[in-house]
Amino acid sequence: MxxxxxxxxxxxxxxxxxxxxxxxxxxxxxxxxxxxxxxxxxxxxxDGGRALFIGVKVTGDTAIGVLTDLCCRILVARHIPLSARDPKAVLGTAAELVRELLIEADGLGVRVAGLGMAVSGDVDRAEGVVRYSPFLEWRDVPLAELAAMATGLPVTVDNDVRALTVAEQWFGAGVGLSGFAVVTVGAGIGCGLVVHGKVVAGAHGVAGEIGHITVDPAGPRCHCGNRGCVEAIAGDDAIVRQVRAATGVQVADAVEAAGLAHDGVTGAREVYARAGDAIGRGIATVANLLGPERVIISGEGLAAYDLFADHIRDAFATAAFGSAARCDVRTRPLPFDEWARGAAATAIQSFIRSDAN
Amino acid sequence: MxxxxxxxxxxxxxxxxxxxxxxxxxxxxxxxxxxxxxxxxxxxxxDGGRALFIGVKVTGDTAIGVLTDLCCRILVARHIPLSARDPKAVLGTAAELVRELLIEADGLGVRVAGLGMAVSGDVDRAEGVVRYSPFLEWRDVPLAELAAMATGLPVTVDNDVRALTVAEQWFGAGVGLSGFAVVTVGAGIGCGLVVHGKVVAGAHGVAGEIGHITVDPAGPRCHCGNRGCVEAIAGDDAIVRQVRAATGVQVADAVEAAGLAHDGVTGAREVYARAGDAIGRGIATVANLLGPERVIISGEGLAAYDLFADHIRDAFATAAFGSAARCDVRTRPLPFDEWARGAAATAIQSFIRSDAN
Structure with a gap:
């Protein structure tokens, strides 16, 4: 030591x-x-059993909670569907999840020392505020304060991909690396960055917004107001919209869109090819700016990975500048429990740094 | 302390x-x-006078050298034009510059403890190798070893923009900031990044390549092999080429191109508008990924800054995601002596870190 x-x-x-x-x-x-x-x-x-922590990850339709020990080992995991996406409904569901996990902790006879909550979008961890979450349609929600009132626990809120990146740095494919990136593909296209051994938070709470790198200024309109962002081409909603337009089939979601492409429908396959190209360019931009040792691609979008893997690799190889192309780009499935574990890891960080223990 | x-x-x-x-x-x-x-x-x-250092910045046509003290204060500055750009010619000119500065140091009666050399492109500082420098047309030149043989001094080589960033961090507009970027506009479009208080070097020597962010996949071909890179739209050569095409006037260089635009020739003004848009998008990408506190725009291209300042600001404001737009974007003229001072700063870094003192 x-x-x-x-x-x-x-x-x-x-x-x-x-x-x-x-x-x-x-x-x-x-x-x-x-x-x-x-x-x-x-x-x-x-001594992992000395204190317990709860991590909650909120997606667009579910709250996923885990109870972990001080070593961030998952002891219990629970999922509860959201009834709605407004802050009040989400807080109600999260509080219910926390209550269930507190009962589990009671059974173990160990106190819960903190709650971590992970939400997608522009989250200011220092202030405990969700400034803008496109998927939840939230603006300036003081989540840490509200969740502390609802649960009685000290609360840390962070961007969900940054929280996942903490988990990867502590226990996953980022252990021992001073620079790496986690790129998540799914409803949104996110990115957590570790530079000089620390997760990049951004001076104003924004960092890792790979989803809003413009790859085609003539491309489709993005919810952020710009055109041709990576997310506007490769996010789940964008893929569904483009597959519908290309095939005329009213697919309900990304799973059905991927099904059409897997069936060999040309228009659908082309949508995934373009998505892979956009993601590969985005990753190359990260590599050209930061030169990470490794890029870990994850997220629920990995279910369709075979449809765009080659395009990601080709676009990355083409757009990477010089020896930035040597970066180790790999995939790694990380279920939502792992994201919730990241949220618990942020609570452990806050606990270790606080003077209150 | x-x-x-x-x-x-x-x-x-x-x-x-x-x-x-x-x-x-x-x-x-x-x-x-x-x-x-x-x-x-x-x-x-x-005690600044305890040891002296030499910094040399190599541009496409000149070698700029400075003699500094241990506090990196410039004591003497010299410029020598390059006779050619091949490694042998550049080394010869650099060695001549170093000899002149060593004579000055002799006059002061203080030994020169190290030489820093700054070159544009993909430079591996740890290995002392210039892997690829587009402007000098170099590939895999072991510059540190060759310059050490030619001068007898311990040599540190680094990318020129990274070296300038060290100077800005120690003495310039980056003092006291844990995260900032220096964006240089001119022959190339470069970027030095400080994250968590340290200059980002990249795992494989490449970092800060803002010039090779694609802003328009249908844009002009870049020397790196891709299309629509920031540099292929906003670098000096690109501007000269586009102004010639738009106006039919065979301008000789960026100074003449800017002259036409300053005279109000519409085609020329539009070229600068597009260049400003590309630079602004590139800076927004840096802000969206890293959330720096400040972006310092510099480089010889500032001479034409009035022609694209508004377009840089507009494109940045449009493409910055959420609170990333709060980043302080400012300009700061830094003459080439300041770049050479950055090279001297890298030599001082190496000197402090070495055990040989």
Missing amino acids: ARRAGLSAAAVTKAVRPLIEAGYLVEDVDEGARPALGRPANLVRV | ARRAGLSAAAVTKAVRPLIEAGYLVEDVDEGARPALGRPANLVRV
Whole structure:
């Protein structure tokens, strides 16, 4: 621990002792770790059971909640469909989810120390405000304050993709990397960025908006007001709209649209080809600006990944500048429980940083 | 110093003493700094005269060199035109520049501790290699090794815009900001990024390539092989080509092209309008992905800034997503001496980090 933190053994001992006394760290007895020479180093590990956390991810139609321990291991997961998308309805459903998970925590006899909530869009974590969420049609909702009143817990709110990126950095395909990106494909096209070992939050709360990179100024109109954004070409709604126009079939959703393309309907396949091209260009822009070691593509859109994988790779290879093309672009399925786990991870971050523990 | 580094006074004293003994830091006597209570804190400052550095910036037609002190204050500046752009000719000119500056340093009786060289394009600082420089038409030139052989100095090579960004972070409009961008407009369109207080270098040496963001897939062909890159619309060569096509006047360079536009020739003015639109979209992409506090627009293209300033601002305001639009976008003239100073700053960084001092 001293080696990794760049501190003296004495400094680490001084910092660690109160955490051991409070029960957050426990000493492990491991004879194998004793060096042949010098003072033996005691191993310590986090006592995951010392505190519990709840993470809630809100999609356009469901609230997904997980109860985790201090090591962010998922103990229980619950999903509740939303009755409506307005803040009051979503808060009601989230509060119900939290109540169920608090009962589970009670059964374990451990207190819940914090709640993390993850919502798509422009979320100001420091202020606890959802400034603009296109999918929920929210503007300037003080979610942290409202959720704290509804649940009695300390609340951290963050953009859902940033929360997922924290989970990937702590436990997933980003472990040990100082620079990587998580690109999520589905209802929206999102991106979480880690630069110099930290998740990029943006000076004003906006960052990682890969979905609103313009790839074609003559392209379709986006809900953000511009034309030809990645999301306006490759988001679920855009794909459904374009497949309907290209095939004349009134597909109900992205699953049916992908079904048509999988059946080999040319117009539908072309829509996915264009979507893959837009996503690949967006990823190349991230690589050209930041030179990440790895880009992890995830999101519910991976279900149709075979339809646009080649186009993503081709567009990325073409648009990546010089050695930016060496970036490791890979896919990784991450179910919504994993996103909720990211929300719990943000609550753990807030808990560790606070002085209230 | 202890407060800013988050260290104990004892730890700072321990770290500072050898630097004082070696003459890099000197103690200031300032009675005003003595606290009413507790042990008095001694002020220390860097002794700029303890070591000198040379910075060289190479443009397409000139090598610009500066001799600086350890505080990166410019003592002497020299410019030598390039006879040709191949590595051998450029190295010869750079070595001549360094010899002249070494004579100046001799006159001051202080040794030169390092040379920084700044070149546009894909530069791998860790390896000391210029992988690809479009303007010099270089590929895989081991510049650090060659320049060290030619001059006998320890050499740091870096991308020129990244070097300028270091200078802005240390002494310019980036002081005290944890996230900002420097966008340079001229022969190329470049970008240096500071995220979490550090200049972004990219895992494979490529970062900040705002010039190769596609703003129009149906746009003009770029030297990188793609179409409609910011640089293919707004770089000097692109502007000259487009003004010739729009007006039929065979302008020789960007200065003449801007002259036509300043004379009110409609076709020429429209070329600058499109260029401003492309730059503004590129800056919005940086803001949407990273949320910097400030974007500093500079470069020799500022000479024509009045021709596209409004278009840059309009395109930025339109394409910035949500509160990313709050970013402070400003211009700042930085002559090439300032770029060479950035090269010297990278040499000072290497010197401080090395164990050889």
